[in-house]
Amino acid sequence: MPTFSLTAINLGGFQIGESDKVISMFSAERGLVRAVAKGAKKPGTKMAGKSEALCANKLLIAKGRSLDIITQAESIETFRKVRTDLKRLTFCLYYAELTAAFGEGLEEESEVYYHVLLNSLRMQEALISDARQLSLEFSMFLLKQLGVSPELTVCVRCRQPLTEYNIAAFYSETGGIGCNRCGQDSRSKSIVSEVSVKGQYSSDFRKKRDEDVEHYEERGTFVTPLVWKMLVNADVASDDLIDPSTDLKARRRPDYSEAQAPALDAAHRLVQRYLEDRAGKKMRTLDLLKQL
Protein backbone atom coordinates (compact mmCIF):
# COMPACT_ATOMS: atom_id res chain seq x y z
CA MET A 1 0.00 0.00 0.00
CA PRO A 2 1.46 3.44 -0.90
CA THR A 3 2.02 5.71 2.07
CA PHE A 4 2.59 9.41 2.60
CA SER A 5 3.38 11.60 5.59
CA LEU A 6 1.39 14.54 6.89
CA THR A 7 1.67 17.14 9.62
CA ALA A 8 -1.87 17.87 10.72
CA ILE A 9 -4.16 19.32 13.37
CA ASN A 10 -7.30 17.35 14.25
CA LEU A 11 -10.54 19.25 13.73
CA GLY A 12 -13.02 16.60 14.83
CA GLY A 13 -14.12 13.08 14.14
CA PHE A 14 -16.73 10.40 14.44
CA GLN A 15 -16.73 6.75 15.42
CA ILE A 16 -16.93 3.95 12.87
CA GLY A 17 -17.20 0.32 13.78
CA GLU A 18 -16.51 -0.68 17.33
CA SER A 19 -13.23 1.00 18.06
CA ASP A 20 -12.17 3.13 15.08
CA LYS A 21 -12.60 6.78 14.34
CA VAL A 22 -12.62 8.88 11.16
CA ILE A 23 -10.71 12.07 11.89
CA SER A 24 -10.93 15.25 9.86
CA MET A 25 -7.72 17.26 9.94
CA PHE A 26 -6.06 20.28 8.46
CA SER A 27 -2.61 19.39 7.16
CA ALA A 28 0.31 21.60 6.18
CA GLU A 29 0.82 19.53 3.03
CA ARG A 30 -2.68 18.95 1.65
CA GLY A 31 -5.11 21.18 3.52
CA LEU A 32 -8.26 19.36 4.65
CA VAL A 33 -7.95 15.58 4.85
CA ARG A 34 -9.76 12.68 6.47
CA ALA A 35 -8.32 9.38 7.65
CA VAL A 36 -9.20 6.42 9.83
CA ALA A 37 -7.52 6.12 13.24
CA LYS A 38 -7.74 2.46 14.11
CA GLY A 39 -8.35 1.69 17.75
CA ALA A 40 -8.91 5.38 18.57
CA LYS A 41 -12.10 4.58 20.46
CA LYS A 42 -10.42 2.05 22.73
CA PRO A 43 -9.77 3.86 26.00
CA GLY A 44 -6.17 4.13 27.07
CA THR A 45 -4.61 3.38 23.69
CA LYS A 46 -1.96 5.71 22.29
CA MET A 47 -4.17 6.46 19.31
CA ALA A 48 -7.08 7.48 21.57
CA GLY A 49 -5.09 10.45 22.94
CA LYS A 50 -3.67 11.47 19.59
CA SER A 51 -7.02 11.42 17.83
CA GLU A 52 -8.67 14.05 20.05
CA ALA A 53 -9.77 17.31 18.44
CA LEU A 54 -7.04 20.00 18.32
CA CYS A 55 -4.14 17.54 18.72
CA ALA A 56 -1.33 18.13 16.24
CA ASN A 57 0.54 15.07 14.97
CA LYS A 58 3.09 13.94 12.46
CA LEU A 59 1.40 11.09 10.64
CA LEU A 60 2.19 8.29 8.30
CA ILE A 61 -0.84 7.44 6.22
CA ALA A 62 -1.59 4.49 4.00
CA LYS A 63 -3.68 5.14 0.93
CA GLY A 64 -6.87 3.13 1.26
CA ARG A 65 -9.47 2.27 -1.34
CA SER A 66 -12.13 4.51 0.13
CA LEU A 67 -10.60 6.00 3.27
CA ASP A 68 -6.94 6.51 4.07
CA ILE A 69 -5.60 4.89 7.22
CA ILE A 70 -3.24 6.34 9.83
CA THR A 71 -0.44 3.83 10.37
CA GLN A 72 1.82 5.92 12.62
CA ALA A 73 1.25 9.02 14.74
CA GLU A 74 3.82 11.08 16.57
CA SER A 75 2.46 13.81 18.80
CA ILE A 76 3.52 17.43 18.22
CA GLU A 77 1.09 19.15 20.59
CA THR A 78 -1.86 17.93 22.67
CA PHE A 79 -3.03 21.26 24.17
CA ARG A 80 -3.61 19.59 27.51
CA LYS A 81 -3.84 22.91 29.37
CA VAL A 82 -6.52 24.22 27.01
CA ARG A 83 -8.69 21.25 27.94
CA THR A 84 -8.87 22.42 31.56
CA ASP A 85 -10.23 25.86 30.62
CA LEU A 86 -13.70 25.64 29.14
CA LYS A 87 -13.72 29.16 27.70
CA ARG A 88 -10.34 28.79 25.98
CA LEU A 89 -11.25 25.30 24.80
CA THR A 90 -14.47 26.62 23.26
CA PHE A 91 -12.60 29.28 21.30
CA CYS A 92 -10.06 26.69 20.13
CA LEU A 93 -12.87 24.44 18.96
CA TYR A 94 -14.33 27.47 17.18
CA TYR A 95 -11.04 27.75 15.23
CA ALA A 96 -11.46 24.08 14.32
CA GLU A 97 -15.06 24.67 13.24
CA LEU A 98 -14.02 27.62 11.04
CA THR A 99 -11.18 25.58 9.56
CA ALA A 100 -13.51 22.71 8.72
CA ALA A 101 -15.96 25.15 7.11
CA PHE A 102 -13.41 27.06 5.05
CA GLY A 103 -10.55 24.55 4.70
CA GLU A 104 -11.27 23.76 1.07
CA GLY A 105 -10.63 27.36 0.14
CA LEU A 106 -7.25 27.28 1.89
CA GLU A 107 -5.47 24.48 0.05
CA GLU A 108 -3.03 26.64 -1.85
CA GLU A 109 -1.87 28.32 1.34
CA SER A 110 -2.15 25.21 3.48
CA GLU A 111 1.33 25.41 4.97
CA VAL A 112 0.94 29.02 6.08
CA TYR A 113 -2.53 28.36 7.41
CA TYR A 114 -1.43 25.25 9.30
CA HIS A 115 1.29 27.20 11.15
CA VAL A 116 -1.00 30.10 11.94
CA LEU A 117 -3.65 27.73 13.28
CA LEU A 118 -1.08 25.91 15.42
CA ASN A 119 0.35 29.16 16.79
CA SER A 120 -3.12 30.60 17.37
CA LEU A 121 -4.05 27.56 19.45
CA ARG A 122 -0.78 27.96 21.36
CA MET A 123 -1.60 31.62 22.01
CA GLN A 124 -4.96 30.62 23.50
CA GLU A 125 -3.27 27.99 25.64
CA ALA A 126 -0.60 30.42 26.86
CA LEU A 127 -3.29 32.99 27.83
CA ILE A 128 -1.44 35.57 25.75
CA SER A 129 -4.45 37.90 25.59
CA ASP A 130 -8.20 37.86 26.04
CA ALA A 131 -9.66 34.76 24.35
CA ARG A 132 -12.16 36.78 22.32
CA GLN A 133 -9.55 39.31 21.24
CA LEU A 134 -7.31 36.50 19.95
CA SER A 135 -10.28 34.91 18.23
CA LEU A 136 -11.13 38.19 16.50
CA GLU A 137 -7.55 38.42 15.17
CA PHE A 138 -7.63 34.83 14.00
CA SER A 139 -10.94 35.48 12.22
CA MET A 140 -9.48 38.51 10.46
CA PHE A 141 -6.51 36.42 9.35
CA LEU A 142 -8.83 33.74 7.99
CA LEU A 143 -10.82 36.32 6.03
CA LYS A 144 -7.60 37.66 4.56
CA GLN A 145 -6.51 34.17 3.50
CA LEU A 146 -9.88 33.66 1.85
CA GLY A 147 -9.55 36.98 0.03
CA VAL A 148 -12.70 38.42 1.58
CA SER A 149 -11.34 40.87 4.16
CA PRO A 150 -14.05 43.37 5.01
CA GLU A 151 -13.47 46.97 3.94
CA LEU A 152 -12.68 48.92 7.11
CA THR A 153 -10.72 52.00 6.05
CA VAL A 154 -12.82 53.49 3.25
CA CYS A 155 -16.60 53.51 2.83
CA VAL A 156 -17.59 50.33 1.06
CA ARG A 157 -19.99 52.35 -1.12
CA CYS A 158 -18.48 55.77 -1.91
CA ARG A 159 -14.80 54.99 -1.08
CA GLN A 160 -14.55 58.02 1.20
CA PRO A 161 -11.99 57.48 4.00
CA LEU A 162 -13.68 56.34 7.18
CA THR A 163 -13.18 58.16 10.47
CA GLU A 164 -14.78 57.78 13.87
CA TYR A 165 -17.08 60.67 12.91
CA ASN A 166 -18.52 59.28 9.69
CA ILE A 167 -18.74 55.52 10.20
CA ALA A 168 -22.28 54.21 10.19
CA ALA A 169 -22.93 50.53 9.62
CA PHE A 170 -21.36 47.26 8.65
CA TYR A 171 -22.81 45.72 5.50
CA SER A 172 -22.13 42.03 5.44
CA GLU A 173 -23.25 41.39 1.86
CA THR A 174 -21.36 44.35 0.44
CA GLY A 175 -18.38 43.42 2.60
CA GLY A 176 -17.48 46.35 4.79
CA ILE A 177 -18.37 49.52 6.64
CA GLY A 178 -20.40 52.30 5.07
CA CYS A 179 -20.23 56.01 5.93
CA ASN A 180 -23.16 57.93 7.40
CA ARG A 181 -23.74 59.86 4.15
CA CYS A 182 -24.24 56.65 2.22
CA GLY A 183 -26.44 55.40 5.05
CA GLN A 184 -28.72 58.40 4.45
CA ASP A 185 -28.53 58.37 0.66
CA SER A 186 -29.43 54.78 0.72
CA ARG A 187 -33.03 55.55 1.60
CA SER A 188 -33.67 55.76 -2.11
CA LYS A 189 -31.52 52.73 -2.79
CA SER A 190 -33.06 50.86 0.12
CA ILE A 191 -30.52 49.67 2.61
CA VAL A 192 -31.24 48.40 5.98
CA SER A 193 -29.84 48.56 9.39
CA GLU A 194 -30.24 46.61 12.51
CA VAL A 195 -28.81 47.70 15.83
CA SER A 196 -26.63 45.18 17.53
CA VAL A 197 -25.01 47.37 20.15
CA LYS A 198 -27.91 48.60 22.19
CA GLY A 199 -27.91 51.92 23.98
CA GLN A 200 -25.04 53.41 22.04
CA TYR A 201 -27.07 55.90 20.03
CA SER A 202 -28.98 59.06 20.84
CA SER A 203 -32.73 58.82 20.77
CA ASP A 204 -32.90 61.19 17.76
CA PHE A 205 -30.63 58.93 15.81
CA ARG A 206 -32.64 55.92 16.84
CA LYS A 207 -35.92 57.62 15.88
CA LYS A 208 -34.53 58.58 12.51
CA ARG A 209 -33.35 55.04 11.98
CA ASP A 210 -36.72 53.64 12.89
CA GLU A 211 -38.44 55.95 10.39
CA ASP A 212 -36.03 54.82 7.71
CA VAL A 213 -36.25 51.14 8.29
CA GLU A 214 -39.14 50.43 5.98
CA HIS A 215 -37.20 51.90 3.05
CA TYR A 216 -34.22 49.72 3.57
CA GLU A 217 -33.17 46.48 1.97
CA GLU A 218 -29.71 45.18 2.88
CA ARG A 219 -29.43 44.52 6.56
CA GLY A 220 -26.49 46.33 8.08
CA THR A 221 -25.29 46.46 11.65
CA PHE A 222 -24.55 49.80 13.27
CA VAL A 223 -20.99 50.09 14.50
CA THR A 224 -19.69 52.43 17.19
CA PRO A 225 -16.26 54.10 16.86
CA LEU A 226 -14.90 51.69 19.50
CA VAL A 227 -16.16 48.59 17.69
CA TRP A 228 -14.70 49.95 14.46
CA LYS A 229 -11.30 50.56 16.13
CA MET A 230 -11.29 47.02 17.49
CA LEU A 231 -11.93 45.66 14.01
CA VAL A 232 -9.13 47.76 12.54
CA ASN A 233 -6.71 46.80 15.34
CA ALA A 234 -7.50 43.10 14.95
CA ASP A 235 -7.05 43.37 11.20
CA VAL A 236 -3.59 44.93 11.60
CA ALA A 237 -2.57 42.52 14.39
CA SER A 238 -3.64 39.53 12.29
CA ASP A 239 -0.70 40.22 9.94
CA ASP A 240 1.65 39.20 12.77
CA LEU A 241 0.11 35.75 12.93
CA ILE A 242 2.00 34.74 9.80
CA ASP A 243 5.32 35.27 11.63
CA PRO A 244 6.55 31.69 12.14
CA SER A 245 8.44 32.54 15.34
CA THR A 246 7.14 30.62 18.32
CA ASP A 247 8.05 33.34 20.82
CA LEU A 248 4.51 33.73 22.05
CA LYS A 249 5.30 36.40 24.66
CA ALA A 250 6.31 38.78 21.88
CA ARG A 251 2.76 38.47 20.61
CA ARG A 252 1.11 39.68 23.78
CA ARG A 253 -1.40 42.46 23.06
CA PRO A 254 -2.47 45.29 25.32
CA ASP A 255 -5.62 44.04 27.03
CA TYR A 256 -8.91 45.82 26.61
CA SER A 257 -10.52 46.98 29.83
CA GLU A 258 -13.64 45.48 31.40
CA ALA A 259 -15.60 48.49 30.16
CA GLN A 260 -14.57 47.70 26.59
CA ALA A 261 -15.69 44.08 26.79
CA PRO A 262 -19.18 44.68 25.31
CA ALA A 263 -17.64 46.41 22.27
CA LEU A 264 -15.17 43.54 21.82
CA ASP A 265 -18.07 41.14 22.04
CA ALA A 266 -20.01 43.16 19.43
CA ALA A 267 -16.98 43.26 17.09
CA HIS A 268 -16.52 39.51 17.45
CA ARG A 269 -20.20 38.78 16.77
CA LEU A 270 -20.16 41.03 13.73
CA VAL A 271 -17.18 39.20 12.23
CA GLN A 272 -18.65 35.82 13.15
CA ARG A 273 -21.84 36.72 11.27
CA TYR A 274 -19.77 37.92 8.31
CA LEU A 275 -17.96 34.56 8.30
CA GLU A 276 -21.27 32.71 8.58
CA ASP A 277 -22.62 34.60 5.58
CA ARG A 278 -19.52 33.54 3.63
CA ALA A 279 -19.84 29.92 4.78
CA GLY A 280 -23.60 29.87 4.22
CA LYS A 281 -24.12 28.29 7.61
CA LYS A 282 -24.14 29.03 11.33
CA MET A 283 -21.12 28.36 13.51
CA ARG A 284 -22.33 26.58 16.64
CA THR A 285 -19.30 26.15 18.88
CA LEU A 286 -19.46 29.48 20.67
CA ASP A 287 -23.15 29.00 21.54
CA LEU A 288 -21.86 26.94 24.43
CA LEU A 289 -20.41 30.08 26.05
CA LYS A 290 -23.86 31.63 26.32
CA GLN A 291 -24.91 28.77 28.58
CA LEU A 292 -22.04 29.29 31.04
Ligand SMILES: [Zn+2]
Ligand atom coordinates in the same frame (compact mmCIF):
# COMPACT_ATOMS: atom_id res chain seq x y z
ZN1 LIG B 1 -20.01 56.36 1.80
